[in-house]
Amino acid sequence: MGKTPKVFIDGKGGVVGARLYEQLSRRGDLEFLLIDPEKRRDVEERRKLLNEADLAILCLPEETAAQAVELVDNPNTRIIDTSPAHRTTPGWVYGFAELLPGQRQRIRFSKRVSNPGCHASGFLSTVAPLVQMGILPPDYPVSCFSITGYSGGGKDMIAEYEDPNRDPALAAPALYSLGLCHNHLNEMQHIAGLEYPPVFVPVLSDMYSGMATSVTLQNRLLRGAPTAQDICEMLQSYYQDQTLVSVAPFGSQGPRLVSNTMAGTDRLEITVCGREEQTLLTARFDNLGKGVAAAAIQNLNLMLGFPETTGLKVE
Known part of the structure; x- marks a missing residue:
């Protein structure tokens, strides 16, 4: 070079x-x-x-x-x-x-x-491929919630959460951007190829870093009405051989998905849960990493x- x-x-x-x-x-x-x-x-x-x-x-x-x-x-x-x-x-x-x-x-x-954007990365990692493959209609009414660590709020928020005399209410997860106009919405809609912005609710959690961004789908509204396992296999094929983005085997997640599992890494992992009629897509990664x-x-x-x-x- x-x-x-x-x-x-x-x-x-x-x-x-x-x-x-x-x-x-x-x-x-x-x-x-x-x-x-x-x-x-x-x-x-x-x-x-x-x-x-x-x-x-x-x-x-x-x-x-x-x-x-x-x-x-x-x-x-x-x-x-x-x-x-x-x-x-x-x-x-x-x-x-x-x-x-x-x-x-x-x-x-x-x-x-x-x-x-960090929330947008999680959202797009699951939604954009499904639109690209023609599975998710561009006019689908997409909803998303995304749990994030407080480090994404910058130095002031980090200081607030790490203050030994902090407000006890900070220990509980908190929904924010309640006007539903988060500044990641524009890229979430346009990069995914959606006709309308998703309904997006970010959730601030008492963890330094980590993120779990989830999208729920009604499979009957998707092209071909695929099952959750079908969608998992489609995404596995889409991201095949990628180093920093991977899709977990269907059914491998256990009873819970922990939001900060990927904290401290530079990778993003997608987990697909659900059944024949409904699907839960979750991307987990470090909000300061990927x-x-x-x-x-x-x-x-x-x-x-x-x-x-x-x-x-x-x-």
């Missing part, structure tokens, strides 16, 4: 940026452009580093990420944006390599890649020509 690629993480001080730097800095095949902490909000210093980078990873709030892209005038700087700013923007490639035919190749050659940081590293590897799973926990 020639010279060592220069990487700049804009927003390294946040939870996602810190996680990314921690994982990537263990490698010897990247050169990091580091900003003076006192200048992390200095627009001109950020502009300089963004344009020096071969690849910039934006770990910023949505509005700030959009502004950061405007600072880049070097045609050779490639960008991965972990914010929601560009997930359905024309000209940007959606950074979920396993999701759709040709997606891995689109990421590999793109200058602008948008990292998926939900954001691992996805960004996978995209970086593809864009810079490294083996796709370099630096990732694949076991």
